[in-house]
Amino acid sequence: xxxxxxxxxxxxxxxxxxxxxxxxxxxxxxxxxxxxxxxxxxxxxxxxxxxxxxxxxxxxxxxxxxxxxxxxxxxxxxxxxxxxxxxxxxxxxxxxxxxxxxxxxxxxxxxxxxxxxxxxxxxxxxxxxxxxxxxxxxxxxxxxxxxxxxxxxxxxxxxxxxxxxxxxxxxxxxxxxxxxxxxxxxxxxxxxxxxxxxx
Amino acid sequence: xxxxxxxxxxxxxxxxxxxxxxxxxxxxxxxxxxxxxxxxxxxxxxxxxxxxxxxxxxxxxxxxxxxxxxxxxxxxxxxxxxxxxxxxxxxxxxxxxxxxxxxxxxxxxxxxxxxxxxxxxxxxxxxxxxxxxxxxxxxxxxxxxxxxxxxxxxxxxxxxxxxxxxxxxxxxxxxxxxxxxxxxxxxxxxxxxxxxxxxxxxxxxxxxxxxxxxxxxxxxxxxxxxxxxxxxxxxxxxxxxxxxxxxxxxxxxxx
Numbered sequence: 061x062x063x064x065x066x067x068x069x070x071x072x073x074x075x076x077x078x079x080x081x082x083x084x085x086x087x088x089x090x091x092x093x094x095x096x097x098x099x100x101x102x103x104x105x106x107x108x109x110x111x112x113x114x115x116x117x118x119x120x121x122x123x124x125x126x127x128x129x130x131x132x133x134x135x136x137x138x139x140x141x142x143x144x145x146x147x148x149x150x151x152x153x154x155x156x157x158x159x160x161x162x163x164x165x166x167x168x169x170x171x172x173x174x175x176x177x178x179x180x181x182x183x184x185x186x187x188x189x190x191x192x193x194x195x196x197x198x199x200x201x202x203x204x205x206x207x208x209x210x211x212x213x214x215x216x217x218x219x220x221x222x223x224x225x226x227x228x229x230x231x232x233x234x235x236x237x238x239x240x241x242x243x244x245x246x247x248x249x250x251x252x253x254x255x256x257x258x259x
Numbered sequence: 260x261x262x263x264x265x266x267x268x269x270x271x272x273x274x275x276x277x278x279x280x281x282x283x284x285x286x287x288x289x290x291x292x293x294x295x296x297x298x299x300x301x302x303x304x305x306x307x308x309x310x311x312x313x314x315x316x317x318x319x320x321x322x323x324x325x326x327x328x329x330x331x332x333x334x335x336x337x338x339x340x341x342x343x344x345x346x347x348x349x350x351x352x353x354x355x356x357x358x359x360x361x362x363x364x365x366x367x368x369x370x371x372x373x374x375x376x377x378x379x380x381x382x383x384x385x386x387x388x389x390x391x392x393x394x395x396x397x398x399x400x401x402x403x404x405x406x407x408x409x410x411x412x413x414x415x416x417x418x419x420x421x422x423x424x425x426x427x428x429x430x431x432x433x434x435x436x437x438x439x440x441x442x443x444x445x446x447x448x449x450x451x452x453x454x455x456x457x458x459x460x461x462x463x464x465x466x467x468x469x470x471x472x473x474x475x476x477x478x479x480x481x482x483x484x485x486x487x488x489x490x491x492x493x494x495x496x497x498x499x500x501x502x503x504x505x506x507x508x509x510x511x512x513x514x
Contacts, residue, residue, distance in 0.1 A: 125423075126430030176365060176404040178422050183429040253354035255361040255418050259404050 093209040093218050099166050100158075101150035103203045112140075116192070116200055128181035131167050134158055168208040170219045171196060171236060178259040188248070195236060267357040268337070269416055270459040270487035271446070272469040273330055275497055277453035280328035284310050287448030288332075290398060291417055293405045295389035307383045309333070309414040310445055317496045327497045330445070330454070332414035333381040334478060334486030335360045341484060342373035342382065350411075358459075358487060359416050367410040374411060378479050379486075382413045416456070417443040438464060459487060476502055 107114050119132040137159065144155045158165050173179060184190045192200070209218035222235025234240060238257075245252040288294065288310045297306050310332035317325045340360055343351045350366035351373060353359070362373075362382070374382045389405045391398075399405070402419035406412045424440040438457055446454040457466035469475060470489040477486045480502050492498055 122430060124430070126426035126428075178402075180422070180426040180429060182426055183434075186432060187429050187434050251354070251356050253356070253359075253361065254352050254363045255354060255359060255415060255421075258361075258363055258365075259402055259419055259422060 089218070092212060094212055095207040096168060096210055097207050098168055098205040100154060101148075102205050104200050105203045108200065120192075122182050122185075126180065126182040131169065134162065134164050137165075168210075168217075170199075170208060170217050172217055173220065173236070174216070176258050177238075178257055188250075195234070266460070267458045268460040268487060269357050269359055270335065270457070270466060270470065270489065271332075271416075271443070272455045272466050272475065272489045272491060274451075274453045274455075274469075275327050275329060275490050275492040276494065277451040278312070278328040278330060278449075279451060280312050280314055280326075281450065282312055283448045283450055284330055284445035284454065285312060287444040288414070288417075291400060291403070291444035292415075292419070293389075293399050293403045294412075295385070295387075295405060296391055297387060298390075301386070305384075305386050307385065307412070309381075309383070309412070311380075315497065315500055325494065325496070327492070327494060329478075329490070329497075329501065331379055331381060331478070332445070332488065333360060333377075334379050334484070334488045335414075335416070336484035336486050338483060338485040341376040341378065345372045345376040347372065359418065359421075360413075361415055361418075362411060362413050364404075364406040364410040364412060369409040369411065371411060378482055378484065382411050384411050385409060420444070478502070 106112060108116070119129075119136055121129050123129055137154070141151075141154055141159055144151050154165075157163065185192065210216070211218065211221075220236045222237070224235070241257060242252055245256070250256075285308050289308060292309055294307050294309060310330050313329045313331055315327050315329060317323070319325070335358060337353075337358060340351075340353055342360070342362075343353060347370065348366045348368050350363045350368075352361050352363075354361065369384070371384055374380075374384060385406050385408050388408045400419060402423055420443070421436075421441055424436045428434070428436045428440065438461070443454075443456045446456040455466045455469055457464040459467050459470060461467055469491065472491070474491045474493060475489045476492075476498050477489055478501050479486075490501065
């Protein structure tokens with residue numbers, strides 16, 4: 061009798077735990093983040109293939125002052141896409157809606173940080189020799205652009221908070237929170253005062 | 260707070276005898292650091308400026324009367340920094356590597372305890388949402404984040420310029436910046452060259468030599484806060500006034 065009671069107790073505990081875990085790791089994040097599609101399809105694989113023959117820094121380069129150019133302007137796309145290459149829907153949309161009227165493509169940035177964060181790419185890539193993939197993951201090898209998961213309250217991308225709530229994933233991209241920056245700065249013994257990264 | 264010996268000690272020497280109170284430093288500072296404009300008619304003590312030029316007189320009749328101008332910003336206290344100790348939010352810290360006292364508005368909850376604790380009245384509170392006169396938005400500095408209503412702000416030695424200098428240095432493969440790559444806006448703007456900014460830890464720098472000179476003194480030195488802003492003057496009465504008595508009771512501010 062006592063044994064059955066104990067079994068029931070354990071069973072209810074496990075059910076409760078599973079429900080709480082599912083709620084915390086799946087249901088709440090799903091409700092908290094809205095999914096927004098990019099304005100245009102884009103394949104990194106096609107652009108870096110042998111046919112197109114582009115390198116990463118053809119588009120994502122550092123400026124002479126050390127700043128990071130980020131996502132390229134439409135002027136870079138025009139070099140090849142002045143006329144439509146092929147007949148895909150996205151290609152026609154690119155030429156008709158953006159290139160011909162000279163409009164910039166309103167790309168959604170997965171790694172957009174708050175305005176008060178100062179992140180000099182050049183110090184991290186050139187001095188600390190941190191590969192892009194450590195923060196951005198295998199984005200450069202993707203065939204499609206995933207939708208941006210945007211926090212309904214704060215407007216920040218889920219990439220900042222991170223996709224891994226359990227903390228057991230060992231492959232990038234990791235989260236890009238302040239605590240992540242501080243952890244790495246302390247490990248490497250570089251400045252970790254407020255003003256080191258806040259402007 | 261300090262974990263390691265400071266590698267650098269950024270500081271400033273202000274020559275009072277060269278300052279004619281024009282206020283160019285205040286304007287340059289506000290432009291550099293996106294200091295917002297408070298509504299017209301606001302009470303003088305509710306204004307925003309990271310560096311304020313005080314005028315003090317020797318209270319004598321002509322021909323013995325004399326006036327001196329003291330630009331006062333955050334003094335970047337090196338010892339027992341009063342604002343750091345009182346902040347309940349840890350929104351203020353002293354950078355152990357360069358001695359700059361920071362103020363992080365996103366952490367500040369607006370209790371203004373630091374303003375009470377600061378003996379130099381160098382901290383200012385945002386009583387209103389930040390606003391700039393129409394047509395001046397393009398003058399905003401993208402390297403500095405504007406502060407929101409309800410938080411305290413103060414001088415941080417133009418830290419946006421420090422960031423920019425670091426970024427430029429890194430693009431040339433250097434991790435440290437050269438002394439001539441980092442200057443504050445007030446030092447650059449002063450038409451009389453009254454403000455000298457640099458690394459006090461570097462004994463060969465101009466700022467260290469001036470600070471070690473016989474004419475230099477620190478404001479309210481007796482408090483033991485070890486400010487990293489030094490002043491120079493040959494006028495004895497200015498020195499007596501500035502080192503012994505609280506500024507605000509004796510001086511009048513430019514508003």
